[in-house]
Amino acid sequence: MPAPVASLDLLERVRAGDRFALGRLITRAEVGGAEVRSALAQAYRTAGSAHVVGITGVPGSGKSSLISRLAQEVRRDGRTVAIIAIDPSSPFSGGAILGDRIRMGELGLDAGVFIRSMATRGASGGLAGATLAVADVMDSAGFDLIVIETVGVGQDEVEIVRASHTTVVVSAPGLGDDVQAIKAGILEIADIHAVSKCDRPDAARTLADLNAMLALGSAVGAPSAWRVPVLATSAQSGEGVREMLSAIDAHRTALRASELGPERARRVAEYRALKTAEDLLRAQFTSARNANLAGLVERVTRRELDPFTAAETLLSNATF
């Protein structure tokens, strides 16, 4: 059996446009480990050309259809796009749960489009770090735009979206207060609001609600270099999709022209350093090398020891 290709060699091939190598390196980035780390580190250092867009919205909000349309608009400009789907119910994830509502076939055959889905509950718990590392690899492959699709629920998912350059929150009219409530926490992180299915009569109310919310926010907040737009879109007719891409590009320009860009870059860098440290720590904790763990857990189970003292002991015994 031939020796497996080194990840650094795969990265070279990725840079040369090898899509097969791209898929392999992404798989290694998902799994993690020491071997792939140097390649991912190098990918990070040379990344930064692509614009990373986080698009979020609850299942049923129509964000997958909208992303599909957006990808077509990006291609119409001659630009390339890579999509990372983290929503398990997304049709980009193979539609294992919901079936193939959207025909991604034509997009998938285009070499200027690359689609990859990631599991939301990895064994290592390092979803956010892995996703951002995958984005770096896609950046190395030369994609102009990288779209990260998440369901926008759960701390990890929200943090992934916050770690992108531009955040688009998709809201559907009439989805019901119950479902909308899930994402109340993500409305505030939007750089762009997109109301989907705007051909429906109840879309006007959703648009009005979002505009009212933003008016309230800007009345009390400090003036900003970016004014969050609320766009009426329809994946069915294509309405508003070009405007959505224009808004994404405008936001990118605003980031570069103002203090917002460096601020966000610093926040993302801090997040990535800390998140990676957490992932490394978790891997160490759960590794068999920490011989103390079993004994400590036994004592915590018997309530002789509390979790706080156990945690302090774990940390003081860990070697980094």
Place this chain on the structure above:
Amino acid sequence: MPAPVASLDLLERVRAGDRFALGRLITRAEVGGAEVRSALAQAYRTAGSAHVVGITGVPGSGKSSLISRLAQEVRRDGRTVAIIAIDPSSPFSGGAILGDRIRMGELGLDAGVFIRSMATRGASGGLAGATLAVADVMDSAGFDLIVIETVGVGQDEVEIVRASHTTVVVSAPGLGDDVQAIKAGILEIADIHAVSKCDRPDAARTLADLNAMLALGSAVGAPSAWRVPVLATSAQSGEGVREMLSAIDAHRTALRASELGPERARRVAEYRALKTAEDLLRAQFTSARNANLAGLVERVTRRELDPFTAAETLLSNATF
């Protein structure tokens, strides 16, 4: 101004039945810090009498109404119950988002019922650890049953439910595949399935689906000391609520009579020790004491340094 009461003194009052002290100590547990830690450590060591039930289901599944009914059944037995709501859309959380669909008034006036809501996105990120510490405090207050209500989406929320003794997953008929898909990942962690709104005609299909899923699972899995029941319930008529409480009690008995109990206790203890260690680490990272952080982040921002090397440096410089 008098000196604030020490948390250890508050814990003594909590044990004596002081509900005001209970509220105060819970608030301190949520905020965290060194002062409250010794009280929480002591609460943990002496806890273990209460039965902790995690009840999960997406917003709209009817779990809050069901919990309200369950609390009444618990009271009917002369037992006491404390409820921790982590779902921001839960009416137990004050109904700030959805309004007061359920009248919790009559429950709230009963000294045998204690209801507390917790924010899902705390600044510290230590939601799971804080929630379980609050459960220990409620255990110290002598409640027989502690119900933790979560929306069941997001890693933290799932882990909280996994850290309870008995997990109930609530599914509503006809909520739509989109919404059900969000929680595909939590179906497998159920010790008890409750189908809500069973007076609706489409409830039969949801019951059948869950039973089919379980039959499939038990056909391939090892025989277990516990057979997961699927219960038809209705918060409106009260149907199936007594059966749900009986199933919770039966599961508790099964845990105690078999190897399942010690297994789960060990898993929860391990989870709490590791989660607490993570929380402590995160607090240290984000504290100003780590003078290195700003410089490292600056270099990561400029892409001179990758997140992996930065993380390793952070860990090697941290003092625990």
